[in-house]
Amino acid sequence: MAGASVLPCPARAVWGARVNSPVHYEEAQCKTALNRVAGMGFQWSLNPYRGCVHSCHYCFARRFHGYLNLGAGQDFSSVITVKVNLPEVLRWELSAPTWRRETVALGTATDPYQPIEGKYRLTRRALEALHRYRTPVGVVTKGTMVVRDVDVLADMAAREGCTVCFSVTTLDHDLWQQLEPGTPPPWQRLRAMERLRAAGVNAGVLLAPVVPGITDSLDNLSAVVRAAAQHGARFLGTQTLYLKEGTREHFLDFAQREFPGAIPLYERLYPRAYAPRWYQDRLGQQVAGLKVLYGLGDERPRVDENRPVQLAFP
């Protein structure tokens, strides 16, 4: 580690979550920037940080903190590794003659726009490098700081291609604070998405993960889909909670504390890391149906044109 600093967590200060332990930021030199990915919709991933102050209790990346001999619980959101040389290493990798300009995903294991990005600007510098080498990117974030980089993202969208996915699991204030205590409010994320869409960026919503028994009610799902449509989301995707070792223990401890009534459901649904197929199918059908009802697609739900359109909600 090249250096370390202890700062109060800005996200927690700003959004008023209940956890207020200090965050240790450790500067590190990385050997590689791009990670080869198999079996996904993208070929490479890129993570400027390890750990995430957003502190989402369901985050599947919690278990990766174990690789650093750190815990998947509090350590994940309070010990953040900053790969300070990542933009330079990335440029070197992209300049290789063998680089085939395959899609690079940012934010697969940590949020690239968590608050410390304001200081280090690693994500922005990585995007500039990817743009220079005409490499398409996909970004997944809950961070509203992404609007800072709207200029680069818009240029990328116009040339090599760029997709920004805003993760929104709920619009309920209490659920948001319980599940994602260090994140910007979901309605701010939707406004950020709106800004990006206005700039011509292909931006949409990931209603993911859907947390069984907690965020899978029709009211919650329809509120997110409706808001996504109202804010001009280009697309909306969903998937269910994934509970692998590391994340699993942390999440079930959290659920036992905050949602004890949901525990029997988890015992039934999660003998393994994935929810059963029937649950995923039912969720998929429900969300697909909501997308039609709220006009998030090619077709409008109301067939007769002379009547008021369905998207004007009370």
Add this chain to the structure above:
Amino acid sequence: MTMETRTQQKGQLLLMDEGVCWQPVPGARALYKGPRLEGLRSGSVGRVAELRERGAIMDFGKKGRWRVPRYFLAPPVRSGEPG
């Protein structure tokens, strides 16, 4: 009238491990069980005007014609029938 005989008349019941997805047929009456929208609320009953791949064009009379995904359609239950 049981659920089975009713659906034999008006449609086909597709059973999943949990939950039921009703298969409407043209002309059948169907109940909208989705979220409340402007101009259409849950519990509205209409007639299947046209079948689509994943749902139906429903005619709700004065409330207009709507594209409704199959997931949000159910056979209407008459008063006095078991739900």
